[in-house]
Amino acid sequence: MTWLDLPDGTGFGPDNLPYGVFSTRGTSPRTGVAIGDLVLDLHAVTGDDVHATGSLNGFMVRGPEAWQALRRDLTTWLTDAAHQARVQPHLVPRSEVTMHLPVLVADYVDFYSSRHHAENLGRMFRPDSEPLTPNWRHLPIGYHGRAGTVQVSGTPVVRPCGQRKAPTEEAPTFGPSQRLDIEAEVGFVVGAPSELGTPVPLGAFERHVFGVCLVNDWSARDLQAWEYVPLGPFLGKSFLTSVSPWVVPLAALEAARVQPPARDVPLLPYLDDTGTGPWGLDIAIEVRLGGQLVSCPPFAGMYWTPAQQLAHMTVNGAGLRTGDLFASGTVSGAEADQRGSLVELSWGGQEPLSLADGTSRTFLEDGDVVTLTATAPGTGGGRISLGEVTGRVEPAR
Incomplete structure (x- = not known):
């Protein structure tokens, strides 16, 4: 369940939460998470500068414990209505974003x-x-x-x-x-x-x-x-x-x-x-x-x-x-x-x-x-x- 009004049959529900790198007009690429037909701006909602680098690499190198911790937070923020007022201002329609290469590919x-x-x-x-x-x-x-x-x-x-x-x-x-x-x-x-x-x-x-x-x-x-x-x-x-x-x-x-x-x-x-x-x-x-x-x-x-x-x-x-x-x-x-x-x-x-x-x-x-x-x-x-x-x-x- 989520407090968001998600499209029927969306493949981007709270059990998915994929990561990508996006920008909007006049802004630099940063990390986002897809939820329904929206993108949650991770830098804006967390204040963590690792999500403002234009690549997932800086976050990924932190390892599985950090990955699991952020996923738990995201699940709570997007399913518990107590967080709606803080999270909602940082949701951007996917129709308004440009997507970028999500990782700096090493090999x-x-x-x-x-x-x-x-x-x-x-x-x-x-x-x-x-x-x-x-x-x-x-x-x-x-x-x-x-x-x-x-x-x-x-x-x-x-x-x-x-x-x-x-x-x-x-x-x-x-x-x-x-x-x-x-x-x-x-x-x-x-x-x-x-x-x-x-x-x-x-x-x-x-x-x-x-x-x-x-x-x-x-x-x-x-x-x-x-x-x-x-x-x-x-x-x-x-x-x-x-x-x-x-x-x-x-x-x-x-x-x-x-x-x-x-x-x-x-x-x-x-x-x-x-x-x-x-x-x-x-x-x-x-x-x-x-x-x-x-x-x-x-x-x-x-x-x-x-x-x-x-x-x-x-x-x-x-x-x-x-x-x-x-x-x-x-x-x-x-x-x-x-x-x-x-x-x-x-x-x-x-x-x-x-x-x-x-x-x-x-x-x-x-x-x-x-x-x-x-x-x-x-x-x-x-x-x-x-x-x-x-x-x-x-x-x-």
Whole structure:
């Protein structure tokens, strides 16, 4: 319950309380919390200058005890009418704010954790081999991306240029990507750092990860196909990664925790989550192209959990920094309408996706707008929103 008059079915009720960085006309970016169709100005209501820095990093580095304490305060302020007179003046309509990148991204790692996605790509590109590479079921595969091109939702997607070579061509050519794609993903934001040389075990996930956001890891498939052997993705990925402006605290996802799928090979001890608290998450993603729903990827089916990803990412002693972002990799389900990328939805360009306006797509065209949204079960019995991440494709420059 809350003393606020919230819109029916809002995904931003008191059981969510996601953090973001916002500004209003003529003001500097500062931290806010979404509640209904409003934003609570945290700097104004708390007087804590950490919320006036234009980034969540200064607050996140304080650690889980500080995160829990502020969440308790926020819940009290927004549900107990005794606080209404103090809090209400610091609520701003979301329609009047500009959202900014919520964290200063320190490092960015992208994983490859959907078995359905990995098997689909394997069947497309290695039809005469096993769909999964020999290591895939033994460790979470990932690559280190470019933190500086992680940008907030709404940032234009400028079509990248680079080398590309079709199998039938004798030599590579240079030019705009002709196979620009999306990847519907979930991202995890690190708040508390770790010591260099000390791995982070599965059970310490909640002590380091602050919250969750949506990610669209835009991908130039033709650039990627030519460059990725032997060291993996580079320019085909690094031109832009879009994130949603709201970071949902882990505590808000407590009711969304589910067991991951059964694993069919024994896992090494540092990845073996048998008997531990589950970190599969029942997050329902929707992908829209030009406003039309084209896919509904289910995150609950991801083979590798974020806790396993974090454990693997640090098992060699790599330290965590406040603001590190790691993403799940493309989320895809077993059904054709659950695929989280166009390369899967069009099966490598062989089966164009039909749109309601009579056009079709294999890959993105200039002017296309892609929007990802997601919801999850909330602790209050309804569903909470992870917001949205949107991008519009612009011509190459």
